[in-house]
Amino acid sequence: MDTKRHVLSVLVENEPGVLSRVAGLFSGRGFNIDSLNVAPALEDGVSHMTITTYGDPAIIEQIMKQLHKIVTVIKVTEFEDIPAVEREMMLIKVQADGPLRGEILRTVEIFRCKVVDVSPNEMTIEATGNHEKLEAIVSLLRSFGIKELVRTGSLAMRRSKKND
Amino acid sequence: MEYTGSQILIETLKREGVDLLFGYPGGVIIDLFDEIANHPELRPIIVRHEQGAVHAADGYSRASGKVGVCLVTSGPGATNTVTGIATAYCDSIPLVVLTGQVPTNLIGNDAFQEVDIVGITRPCTKHNFLIKDIRKLAETVRQAFYLARSGRPGPVLVDLPKDVLVGKAEFVWPEEIHMRSYNPTYKPNLNQLRRSVEELDVAKRPLILAGGGVITSNAAAELTEFAETAKIPVTYSLMGMGSFPSTSPLSLGMVGMHGTYAANLAINSTDLLICVGARFDDRVTGKLSAFAPRARVVHIDIDPTSIRKNVKVDVPVVGDCKMAMQGILEIVRSRHADRDWGHDHAAWLDTVQDWKVSKPLAYSQDKDGPIKPQSVVEALRELTRGDAIIVTDVGQHQMWTAQFYSFTEPRTLLTSGGLGTMGFGLPAAIGAQMALPDKMVIAIVGDGSVQMNIQELMTAVVNKLPVKIVILNNQYLGMVRQWQELFYNRHYCGTSMEGQPDFVKLAEAYGAEGYRIEKFAELNTELEKALATPEPAIIDVRVEREENVYPMVPAGAALDEMLLV
Numbered sequence: 001m002d003t004k005r006h007v008l009s010v011l012v013e014n015e016p017g018v019l020s021r022v023a024g025l026f027s028g029r030g031f032n033i034d035s036l037n038v039a040p041a042l043e044d045g046v047s048h049m050t051i052t053t054y055g056d057p058a059i060i061e062q063i064m065k066q067l068h069k070i071v072t073v074i075k076v077t078e079f080e081d082i083p084a085v086e087r088e089m090m091l092i093k094v095q096a097d098g099p100l101r102g103e104i105l106r107t108v109e110i111f112r113c114k115v116v117d118v119s120p121n122e123m124t125i126e127a128t129g130n131h132e133k134l135e136a137i138v139s140l141l142r143s144f145g146i147k148e149l150v151r152t153g154s155l156a157m158r159r160s161k162k163n164d
Numbered sequence: 165m166e167y168t169g170s171q172i173l174i175e176t177l178k179r180e181g182v183d184l185l186f187g188y189p190g191g192v193i194i195d196l197f198d199e200i201a202n203h204p205e206l207r208p209i210i211v212r213h214e215q216g217a218v219h220a221a222d223g224y225s226r227a228s229g230k231v232g233v234c235l236v237t238s239g240p241g242a243t244n245t246v247t248g249i250a251t252a253y254c255d256s257i258p259l260v261v262l263t264g265q266v267p268t269n270l271i272g273n274d275a276f277q278e279v280d281i282v283g284i285t286r287p288c289t290k291h292n293f294l295i296k297d298i299r300k301l302a303e304t305v306r307q308a309f310y311l312a313r314s315g316r317p318g319p320v321l322v323d324l325p326k327d328v329l330v331g332k333a334e335f336v337w338p339e340e341i342h343m344r345s346y347n348p349t350y351k352p353n354l355n356q357l358r359r360s361v362e363e364l365d366v367a368k369r370p371l372i373l374a375g376g377g378v379i380t381s382n383a384a385a386e387l388t389e390f391a392e393t394a395k396i397p398v399t400y401s402l403m404g405m406g407s408f409p410s411t412s413p414l415s416l417g418m419v420g421m422h423g424t425y426a427a428n429l430a431i432n433s434t435d436l437l438i439c440v441g442a443r444f445d446d447r448v449t450g451k452l453s454a455f456a457p458r459a460r461v462v463h464i465d466i467d468p469t470s471i472r473k474n475v476k477v478d479v480p481v482v483g484d485c486k487m488a489m490q491g492i493l494e495i496v497r498s499r500h501a502d503r504d505w506g507h508d509h510a511a512w513l514d515t516v517q518d519w520k521v522s523k524p525l526a527y528s529q530d531k532d533g534p535i536k537p538q539s540v541v542e543a544l545r546e547l548t549r550g551d552a553i554i555v556t557d558v559g560q561h562q563m564w565t566a567q568f569y570s571f572t573e574p575r576t577l578l579t580s581g582g583l584g585t586m587g588f589g590l591p592a593a594i595g596a597q598m599a600l601p602d603k604m605v606i607a608i609v610g611d612g613s614v615q616m617n618i619q620e621l622m623t624a625v626v627n628k629l630p631v632k633i634v635i636l637n638n639q640y641l642g643m644v645r646q647w648q649e650l651f652y653n654r655h656y657c658g659t660s661m662e663g664q665p666d667f668v669k670l671a672e673a674y675g676a677e678g679y680r681i682e683k684f685a686e687l688n689t690e691l692e693k694a695l696a697t698p699e700p701a702i703i704d705v706r707v708e709r710e711e712n713v714y715p716m717v718p719a720g721a722a723l724d725e726m727l728l729v
Contacts, residue, residue, distance in 0.1 A: 013345055021286060028287050065469040071291040071311060074345040
């Protein structure tokens, strides 16, 4: 089947239990949540969820309809056919003993990451980018020894219309 | 002027048109019952178990089309409602379930009789609310009624902490309810209706599959008119029974696992399946990959999630079944005023007629042998002339009722189709009798399932409800036994119900009448006598123990792989 990663943006009423309704929908119906990010939206009383999930087109259609059916969900957008900016942030702590530090710094430089914490044998790096970029960083840093890793999950936003 | 939360709630219920509620008191809702006593126009029916309250409200709603209301206390009172709520949710029945809750300052403290009922019922309600602010009480309860009855209906739970019920506030009645995140689609898209009719234009073997949505949206008349105008045979799901007269020459009977030979073969052969308000449950479709293999599919449903959930659909129509049927009829009439549909579909109608005649639903009754359960259903049909509300539990008796009662009117078969809840029948019959005091209400139940909510017999007696409970008593959990016979090498593990009370004495102990029928020769006369009593009655009919429900499509098999005998 044509299983792909999808990014869904879900606008919800910010009220108790709304996260549980969305999360319960995914677990109850056997859909996958790859990442989930929730925070207040611009408008008071509204929250924004960004969900990344995997599925074939039929499953994604069903997920979107089921999300819509939740009474407190205001709007559901799927970014497959809409030009969008996607960003995710990651903190990654790597083993960084003397001679390797320079090489780690060079690697990190290529991806325009920041070093946010250093100790004699570890380095914590902040990375921002889309899903693929973060995956690439992780795979390159793996050879140095990753001690710890936290990610925010994706955020996505529709790109502004270009006048051409 | 300020009112207590209890007063505000009662005023809200009255304005929503509630005159009956099914409930059970308890610690945190004493204040509410205390206030209800001052409002004789709001009648509480006290059940004997909270599950019974929800099924009764459900039966009330199915029979009347109105929203059923229950009122129970916190903790165990609330958890006892869960099966009833899930039952109503599966069958899209509008209920408002009011649960008491511990005071807001104790929520989360594991207080006495505290349970997170909003969390527990989240997956089995259409929506639910915990009211923490008395100023939101009237508006929230009004939203609950609006949600329950609009769109695809369903149960809505409102959790009421004790301090909200005893607190005081102004009564503010919201004239309009608007929820920006909830806007059900009623009016179907005209283009989709046109496309549906274009499919019909070219179809050679069209078939209508009618579901519970036809009954919910009161579209039985429109559906019937459409089928008769365009000469399309009709089959229906269990929930759709009564949406089309089973006595019509166009009726093929029920489809699915225990559907008729004609209906299941028609699904297999049709080139255009028009599904109206049914959701393609697995008991309807059998093996999905072999379901309606030759058909283009038009699917009309008010709930978009039902469409393309498990069956591929060529023309989706989101909207109210009644409006969709009206729209389609209008297009058919304007485009095909002179078309002779009967002529155009003649070959197909002949084919389905042959199937109906060659393999009708059948059983054989030996006049001197044990009573066949099917005979009981047919006798009830004959004695009532179809003019009764029939309520069932779940199992073999439910299928025999569906097969042999021959339903012709909507809201005359009340049954737990989706969740399959044993113990539904008796309390639901009580609710139906409350809704329709002048109607004959008969619960056809099994000897296993009736024991699951038998305590509600007391509710029927106390409220002088003349419900008739006909037990098709085979001393087995018959449907499971049938599966064990057919697929588990007759290993009857756990399904014997030989341990059972004397149902006649039991009825008498509750203050109802009890009858027992053991001989076929006495079936009609004894049933007639029992149905004539103005009292609630149990009629214990001893039937052939190992009779099976046929046809049967084994679970996971295709519809044309029926076992016929």
